[in-house]
Amino acid sequence: MEQTPLFLRNSYWVLRHGKSVPNEKGLIVSSLENGTLEKFGLASEGFNQARLAGELLLKEIDEKKILLENVRICYSPFSRTTDSAKVVADVLGISFDSCQCKAMLELRERYFGPSFELLSHDKYAEIWSLDEKDPFLPPEGGESVADVVSRLAVALAAIEAEFQGCTVLVVSHGDPLQILQTILRATKKLASSNGIDILSRTKEIMVHSILSQHRKFALQTGELRPII
Structure with missing residues (x-):
């Protein structure tokens, strides 16, 4: 894993939730109201993916001699992410009810707006095409890339x-995880002082050329990745 930059106090891994019921049905489920419904949690395959991710993380933790007491799991409150986080915590031997596991509203799914909610996954192509043209322009009634950057920066600042x-x-x-990786990789490259906090650094990289490229950091369901 890359050395943690001096402006960060922690090292970070990301995990996209395992394959979910919405994934199986080919549906966009992005609102908090729908996303927290139990019926939109993990599919059977998704539980297996989350378990494998937990085992991989446990192996990395053991190899790097990281104490379990120094591991934290921060997760979106959606059903599919909560299910995934619970599985990983179980594999690691961490109590999900302990202070080591924390639900954070800022880590929720990007809301794609009422024009896309509960429609086919095929509609993602339209959204990402819009992102490339203008990451500051949201789908009607939804969140732009820049909107998600702002709340993820708040989450990072809180974690730090x-x-x-x-x-x-x-x-x-x-x-959100594509965008989070975009934020952290871009802020790491800033030539400014390492002492600048994450919120200030994020403001510096809020430009079209950076935010429009978030798809470069796409993750598959159940994929675990170290980012910084």
Whole structure:
């Protein structure tokens, strides 16, 4: 894993939730109201994917001699991400009810708006095409890339304020995790002082050329990745 930049107090891994019922049905489920419904949780294959991801993370933790007490799991409150985080916590031997596991509203799925909610996954192509043209322009009634950047930066700042010297697993969704990787990789490259906080650094990289390229960091369902 890459060395953690000096402006961050923790190291980060990301996990996209395992294959979900919406994935199986080919549906976009992006609103908080729908996403937290139990019926839109993980599919059977998704539980297996989450378990495999947990085993891989446990192996990495053991190899790097990271103490389990220094591991944190921060997750989106959607059913599919909560299910995934629970499985990983179980594999690691961490109590899901402990302070080591934290649901964060800011890590929720990107809301694609009422024009896309509960429609076919095929509609994602339209959204991503819009993102490339203007990452500051949201789908009607939904969130733009820039909107998601802003709330993810708040989440990162909160994590950095609460934890120090921890290995943090962020369990979230496709678009937020693409965007999160974009933020962290871009802020790492800033030539400015390492002392600048994550919120200030994020403001510096809020430009079209960076935000429009978030698809480069796409993750498959159940995919685990170290990012910084």
